[in-house]
Amino acid sequence: MTTTLELVVAGRRRRARRRASIVGVLLxxxxxxxxxxxxxxxxxxxxxxxxxxxxxxxxxxxxxxxGRLRLPRAVLAVIAGFAFGLGGxxxxxxxxxxxxxxxxxxxxxxxxxxxxxxxxxxxxxxxQISVLAIVAGLMVAMVIYALSFKDxxxxxxxxxxxxxxxxxxxxxxxYVLSKAGQWDLQEALRWLTGSLNGSSWSDVVPLLVxxxxxxxxxxxxxxxxxxxxxxxxxxxxxxxxxxxxxLVVVLAAVGLIAFATAATGPIAxxxxxxxxxxxxxxxxxxxxxxxxxxxxxxxxxxxDLVGQYALDTRYPVxxxxxxxxxxxLVYLIVRTNRAxxxx
Amino acid sequence: xxxxxxxxxxxTGSTSGSTRPAGADSLRSSRRSRVVWLLVVVGVLACVxxxxxxxxxxxxxxxxxxxxxxxxxxTIAEAAVAxxxxxxxxxMVVGAALGLAGAAMQGVTRNPLADPGILGVNMGASLAxxxxxxxxxxxxxxxxxxVAITGAAVTAVFVYAVASMGRGGPTPLKLAxxxxxxTAAFSSFITAVVLPRGDIADSVRSWQIGGVxxxxxxRILPVVPFLVVGLLVSxxxxxxxxxxALGDDVAAGLGERVAIARGSAALGAVxxxxxxxxxxxxxxxxxxxxxxxCRLLVGIDHRWLLPFSALTGACLLTxxxxxxxxxxxxxxxxxxxxxxxxxxxxxIYIVRRQKVRAL
Numbered sequence: 001m002t003t004t005l006e007l008v009v010a011g012r013r014r015r016a017r018r019r020a021s022i023v024g025v026l027l028x029x030x031x032x033x034x035x036x037x038x039x040x041x042x043x044x045x046x047x048x049x050x051x052x053x054x055x056x057x058x059x060x061x062x063x064x065x066x067g068r069l070r071l072p073r074a075v076l077a078v079i080a081g082f083a084f085g086l087g088g089x090x091x092x093x094x095x096x097x098x099x100x101x102x103x104x105x106x107x108x109x110x111x112x113x114x115x116x117x118x119x120x121x122x123x124x125x126x127x128q129i130s131v132l133a134i135v136a137g138l139m140v141a142m143v144i145y146a147l148s149f150k151d152x153x154x155x156x157x158x159x160x161x162x163x164x165x166x167x168x169x170x171x172x173x174x175y176v177l178s179k180a181g182q183w184d185l186q187e188a189l190r191w192l193t194g195s196l197n198g199s200s201w202s203d204v205v206p207l208l209v210x211x212x213x214x215x216x217x218x219x220x221x222x223x224x225x226x227x228x229x230x231x232x233x234x235x236x237x238x239x240x241x242x243x244x245x246x247l248v249v250v251l252a253a254v255g256l257i258a259f260a261t262a263a264t265g266p267i268a269x270x271x272x273x274x275x276x277x278x279x280x281x282x283x284x285x286x287x288x289x290x291x292x293x294x295x296x297x298x299x300x301x302x303x304d305l306v307g308q309y310a311l312d313t314r315y316p317v318x319x320x321x322x323x324x325x326x327x328x329l330v331y332l333i334v335r336t337n338r339a340x341x342x343x
Numbered sequence: 344x345x346x347x348x349x350x351x352x353x354x355t356g357s358t359s360g361s362t363r364p365a366g367a368d369s370l371r372s373s374r375r376s377r378v379v380w381l382l383v384v385v386g387v388l389a390c391v392x393x394x395x396x397x398x399x400x401x402x403x404x405x406x407x408x409x410x411x412x413x414x415x416x417x418t419i420a421e422a423a424v425a426x427x428x429x430x431x432x433x434x435m436v437v438g439a440a441l442g443l444a445g446a447a448m449q450g451v452t453r454n455p456l457a458d459p460g461i462l463g464v465n466m467g468a469s470l471a472x473x474x475x476x477x478x479x480x481x482x483x484x485x486x487x488x489x490v491a492i493t494g495a496a497v498t499a500v501f502v503y504a505v506a507s508m509g510r511g512g513p514t515p516l517k518l519a520x521x522x523x524x525x526t527a528a529f530s531s532f533i534t535a536v537v538l539p540r541g542d543i544a545d546s547v548r549s550w551q552i553g554g555v556x557x558x559x560x561x562r563i564l565p566v567v568p569f570l571v572v573g574l575l576v577s578x579x580x581x582x583x584x585x586x587x588a589l590g591d592d593v594a595a596g597l598g599e600r601v602a603i604a605r606g607s608a609a610l611g612a613v614x615x616x617x618x619x620x621x622x623x624x625x626x627x628x629x630x631x632x633x634x635x636x637c638r639l640l641v642g643i644d645h646r647w648l649l650p651f652s653a654l655t656g657a658c659l660l661t662x663x664x665x666x667x668x669x670x671x672x673x674x675x676x677x678x679x680x681x682x683x684x685x686x687x688x689x690x691i692y693i694v695r696r697q698k699v700r701a702l
Contacts (some may be wrong), residue, residue, distance in 0.1 A: 148695075159520075164688075168687035171679065171683035175677070315541035322527065322530070322532075333524060
C-alpha cells in the first residue's frame with residue numbers, strides 16, 4: 001500500500017518538476033525572443049539603449065524606433081500569443097479533442113468577420129471593435145453549440161459544424177474586404193491571416209486590460225477544468241459545479257480569443273498548435289494552460305521575427321504561422337488518427 | 344415427386360406472375376418520374392439562363408436583350424447583355440462540372456461530406472496556378488488548365504491518403520479535417536507566393552475567391568475539351584460507382600474491378616474540378632449540396648444521379664451569379680461567396696442528420 005502511495009506521490013512530484021522546468025524554459029525563451037525583437041531590426045540598438053528607452057530615458061533615434069514601433073509590436077505579440085494559446089488549449093481540454101480549437105471551429109472567424117464589418121461598414125475603432133469581436137465570437141460559440149445539440153453534444157458533430165461555420169464566415173470576411181477598395185493588400189491580410197504590422201499602444205491597451213481580467217479568472221478554474229473531460233457526472237461527483245464552470249471557462253476563453261483577434265487579426269494556427277506542442281513538452285497528467293499560453297507567445301514572437309527579417313519580403317506573422325503550422329497540422333491529424341484521437 | 348415439382352413450379356409461376364407486373368409498374372413509374380424531373384430541371388435551367396441574361400447590375404429592356412444576344416453591341420445596354428452571354432455559359436459549365444465532380448467524389452469516398460471545396464481540391468488547383476503565374480511566368484488558358492488539373496490531382500491524392508490513415512479508413516470527419524487543414528495551408532502558401540509580387544496581385548486575386556465575372560468565349564473554349572473528357576470518364580464510371588456503393592467486398596464479389604472503378608471515377612472528378620477551377624477559381628459547396636438534393640429526386644442510381652447533379656449544378660451556380668449581381672447593385676458579389684453562404688448551412692444540416700460515432 002505504502003509503496004503504491006509512494007509511487008503515486010513520486011510520479012506526481014516528478015511530473016510537477018518537469019512541468020515547472022518546462023515553464024521556466026519557455027519563460028526564458030519568450031524573454032529572449034522579446035529582447036531580440038526589440039534589439040534587432042533595420043538598425044540594431046545595443047541592449048543598454050533599449051533598456052534606457054524602456055525606463056523612459058530619451059535616447060536619440062532609439063526612443064522613436066524602439067519605444068514607438070518595436071515595443072508595442074513585441075508587447076502585442078506576447079499578449080496575443082498568450083491569449084491565443086490559452087484560449088485554444090482551454091477549448092481543446094474542455095472538448096477533449098485537439099481539433100476543437102477556436103480557429104478551426106469558427107470562433108476566431110466570427111470575431112474576424114465582425115471586426116472587418118465594423119471597420120469597413122460602420123467605421124468603428126479601438127474598443128468598439130473589441131466589443132463587436134467578442135460579441136460575435138460568443139454568438140458563434142453559442143450557435144455552434146446549439147446546432148450541434150442533438151441528444152447531447154457529440155464532439156465530432158461540433159467540430160464538423162464548426163468547420164462549416166468557419167467556411168461561411170471566411171467568405172463573409174473576404175466579401176467585406178473586397179468592398180473596401182481603398183485598403184491595400186497588407187491591411188487586408190491582417191484580417192485574413194493575422195498581422196502585427198502597424199501595432200500601436202492603442203491596439204495593446206484593450207487586449208492587455210482584458211487579459212488582466214480574464215487570464216486569472218481562467219487560471220483559477222484550472223482544477224475544475226481538468227475534471228470536465230471526465231464527463232459531467234464524474235466531474236459533479238468530484239465536486240465541480242459543472243454548468244457554472246463551463247459557462248465561466250467558455251466566456252473567458254472566447255473573450256481572450258476575440259480581444260486578441262480584434263487586435264491582431266486571426267493569427268493562423270497559433271490557438272490550434274499551442275496546446276498539442278505544450279502537451280508533447282510537458283507530458284501527460286499536468287495542466288496545460290500555462291505552458292500552452294507560453295508556447296503561443298513564443299510562436300508569435302518567433303514567427304514575427306522570421307516573417308520580418310528571414311526573407312527578402314516582409315511577411316505578416318499569420319502567413320508564417322500558416323506556412324509553418326500547416327505541415328504540423330497534417331502530421332497531427334495523421335498521428336491522431338493512428339492513436340485514436342486524443343490530445 | 345413429379346407432382347410436387349409441378350405444383351411447386353406452379354406456385355412459383357403464379358407468385359411471380361402476380362408480382363412481376365407490380366415490380367415492372369414501380370420501375371416504369373420511377374422511370375417516368377425521373378423523366379418528369381429531368382424535364383423540370385431542364386426547364387428550370389432554361390429559365391435561369393434567361394434570367395441571367397435579363398437581370399444584372401444594369402437594367403435593360405427586351406429589345407436590348409435580343410440585340411445583345413444576336414451580337415449587336417452599339418448601345419451600352421446591348422453591350423451589357425452581350426457580356427452576359429459568355430458569363431452565363433461559364434456559370435453553367437462550371438456549375439455542371441462541380442456538381443458532377445461532387446456526386447462522383449461522394450460516390451468514390453462513400454462519404455456524404457465529400458466536396459471539391461471542402462476536400463481542398465479546388466484550392467490545390469488554385470495554388471498550382473498561382474505558383475505557376477508567379478514563379479514560372481505561366482499564361483494562357485490551355486496551360487492554366489493542365490497546371491490546375493495536376494494541382495487538383497496531387498491534392499486529391501494527398502488529402503485522401505492523409506484521411507485514410509489510421510482506424511476506420513477515410514471517415515467523414517477525417518476527410519473534412521484533412522481537407523480543411525490543406526485548404527488553410529494552401530491559402531497561406533498562396534498569400535506567401537503573391538505577397539512579394541505586387542505586380543501580379545490583381546490578376547491572382549481571382550484565384551483566391553471564385554467568380555465568373557469577366558468571362559469571354561476565348562477563355563472558355565480551350566478548356567472545353569478537358570471538361571468533355573472529364574464528363575465522359577465520369578459518366579462511364581457511373582455503373583462502377585453503383586457497385587462501389589455496396590462496399591468494396593460486395594462490389595468485388597459482383598465482378599467489379601474495384602480499383603479501376605474507383606480510380607476512373609476519381610480521375611473524372613479531378614479533371615472536372617481542375618478544369619472548373621482553371622476557368623472560375625475555387626468555388627466550394629456546389630458539389631456538396633446538389634448530389635443530396637438529386638438523391639431525393641431520382642434515387643441513388645449514379646447513372647441518373649451524375650447527370651442530374653450536373654444539370655442542377657449549372658442551375659445553382661447561375662442562380663448564385665444572378666443573385667450576386669442583383670443583391671450588390673451596382674457592384675457585384677463573387678459567386679464563390681454566395682455558394683459558401685448557401686452551402687454552409689446545408690453542410691451543417693447534413694452533419695446534423697448523420698449519426699456520428701465518437702472519434
